[in-house]
Amino acid sequence: MKIIPKTVVGIDLHDHLVQLVELRQSNGDTTLRAYNRVVIPEGVIKDGAIQNEEDFKTILKALIRNANPSKVDTKAVAIILPPRIIFTHIFAFPAALSKKDISRALPYEAEIVIPYPMKDLYWDFAILDRDDSNGDSKQYQYIMFAAVEKAVADKYTKTLDAIGIKPMLYGVHVEALKYALESQIPQEGKSLIIEVGALSTNYLTIKHGHIKHFISSNEGTSHLIDDISSEFKVSKDELFAKWENHKEDPKFSEKIREFVNSKYKMATDIILAKQETKKEKVQNIILTGEFSNLPGFYEIAKKQFGKRNIIIGDPKKGLLIEDDRFIQKGSASKAPYSIYFTNAIGVALDALKSKEGSNINLIPSWLKRQFLSKKIEVAIIAGSLAMAIISLSIAGFVFYKHLTSSFERESLEVKKSNIELTLYGTRYQDVKEDLEAFNTEVITLSNIDNGLFSLPQTITMIYELMPEGITINSFKYKDSDMSVSISGIADERSSLLEMQDNLDNSEFIDAAEMPLSSFDTKSSIPFQVNITLIFSSLPEYASN
Missing domain, CATH: 3.30.420.40 (ATPase, nucleotide binding domain)
Structure with a gap:
């Protein structure tokens, strides 16, 4: 149960209309706080893309300012972009694959069905349903994939930013519908x-x-x-x-x-x-x-x-609504706020209810990094405050100990001075040069010893990272840049993904680079991987 209320503004827009709701969640209940609905004149947005930025900004400002019963706060905004610019597809993957494995494989699968290069898209995915009750590799998990062109999404984001809105979520219709009608x-x-x-x-x-x-x-x-x-x-x-x-x-x-x-x-x-x-x-x-x-x-x-x-799917049935808030001044009639706001309510509920990272979010990568930086900044500030309190708590104790130990410190300093005079006497100066020569030889021998490592044991450690289904045909070590080149055959793509994951997570490997072409086929996959070793993590020479 959340003690502090959380408020989110949901916006649904397309070529002809833009709709807004403000929802507040507190103690498990969700309340409708405000709404608005504005017609977009023809030519402002066409086929989902912004054509007239200035008119669009004017419409959004009016939408926010004239919300019923009052202007809304746009600190937290979730948006459904026009459906014509969003691509969605459901993929099936083996149930044994982890979320990280799916994230690696999805770009290759998606390029088969999407008419755009992946580098030109912002994309995300969510696991819809997983069936892994007995670990059978023939079972599947179903993945909802969504993407939007970077140029289109960036233009929306920069236009919104110009009027002071930084969207926290670009949602998709499929999830918004689910959340809007969840109670029905x-x-x-x-x-x-x-x-x-x-x-x-x-x-x-x-x-x-x-x-x-x-x-x-x-x-x-x-x-x-x-x-x-x-x-x-x-x-x-x-x-x-x-x-x-x-x-x-x-x-x-x-x-x-x-x-x-x-x-x-x-x-x-x-x-x-x-x-x-x-x-x-x-x-x-x-x-x-x-x-x-x-x-x-x-x-x-x-x-x-x-x-x-x-x-009849009415999204307002899952909300607490104080009808008197929405009676227009000078009129006894109430403005409709039910079926007209299905997706606006749905995307706001998506932002309120879903766990972070579990829903599809198509906001630009650079904006995600900004939100992450803010979270880190808040965490640092909170940590700094905690450290300040702790520091103040122990400051008095440290000051007291400092005063009580002053006399003892002065006494010790006198004794130390006497010892130093003895150590730095005439005899010490006679042997100083011999000591320096000896230390130089020790350092030289240590550098030679530190430059050696056990190559046989390193090879054994690399072979232990190879999963079942991987056959190695060639193994070449290059001393000049501490790298190893391995080529071979993988029975299937999952073995190749597992090998990539093992190499990435190894403590003695700095990088494991594998060409994207290695993932073009699903079985009997030829591959070549170049590994860069971390010298300080390798076994020492003559070690067991």
Whole structure:
């Protein structure tokens, strides 16, 4: 239980809308403190990327300043970037691999499915579900991988920094959906969440609290609004700004019905057909998203999904809300704050509830280093204060001991002076040169001895680091730079990863360099590794 309340601002943005919530967590409860929702004019953000920085900064300032009921504090901000700029994929890895092994292998696997070089991306991953009950190497763990282009993420970060915001988290929709609806997802059986957003429709399958599948369609409500705008000659900005009124217009009903049917058809044909088995069915359908209140959305779902349990996913159900805080001045009506804020609430809860390092965070590497530096700085300050208190506590004792020992010290100094006069007498000067010559010879012999080490024992120690499945064909030692070159064959990639890990963690090896090409294949892998030894850690010459 946290005694000190923690507050986080969650922001969800895309081409047409930006939404904000402020959540506070205290004593296990999460309270909604503020919210706001602003339409973004066409051209400010396009396909998820910022096109007009100045207009975007003006919109964000207004979003924060005019939040209901009051301006929010932006010290801790978590953001969901537009879905069109985020790439996600679920990989399967052997259950025996550690998180460190997965981190090494992921770039090679990801480059197969991502249309960008890994060096141009910020990426992260999270372990979704691990099955290692009996250690069988045929069992798998499932990894959610996410990435964003560095140029796009850096532009968002620098634009936010210009108005005083340093985001602590760039989250992903899959985790935000899970946290936003966590209190409503049944623990028994599989649940399919259908989130209808402006730029995408997302399908998330969850079982026993674990993410199983995630598919994102690039067609969201903006596609529907584009069709309506084109056919009925209505401004898209006008439709987004007053969608609550326009969606009830009878002349738009046929377009809306076609859109809803197409989203449910995808859920039936692609999601349910591929993810269900005879033994395991999707039992619950959860409908949510900022545009999930389309006319007929619930009724069509009841017909489309048969006997399955249909649930309206309302993210506010897991929050404490004081309704009176949000009544507008001069009006008795309350502003809506439920389905419109699914992802904003979800990313804020992600930042509040998840353990550090367990969630996916796509903020730039340089910003992560800044946060780490601040944590180290706080730790140093706390340590300095503790040391100051300890120092003050013992200062009096030391001062007292200093005074009581003054007389004894003076007496000892007199005796020391007498001894020094004796030692530095005439006889000492006669033998001084002989002593210096002797010491020089000892130092010379010590340097010769320290320059030797046991090469046979060093080779034995290197061979002991080789795991099963590694066959060594060549072993070359180079004396000039204390290096060893080893080539051979690895049965499979896991053996190669284990060998790399053993070499990296060895106390007598400074560096172990292996070309990336060694990981291109999965079995019978030829490799070459160059090892640089640490001389001071090697066994001495003639040692056992």
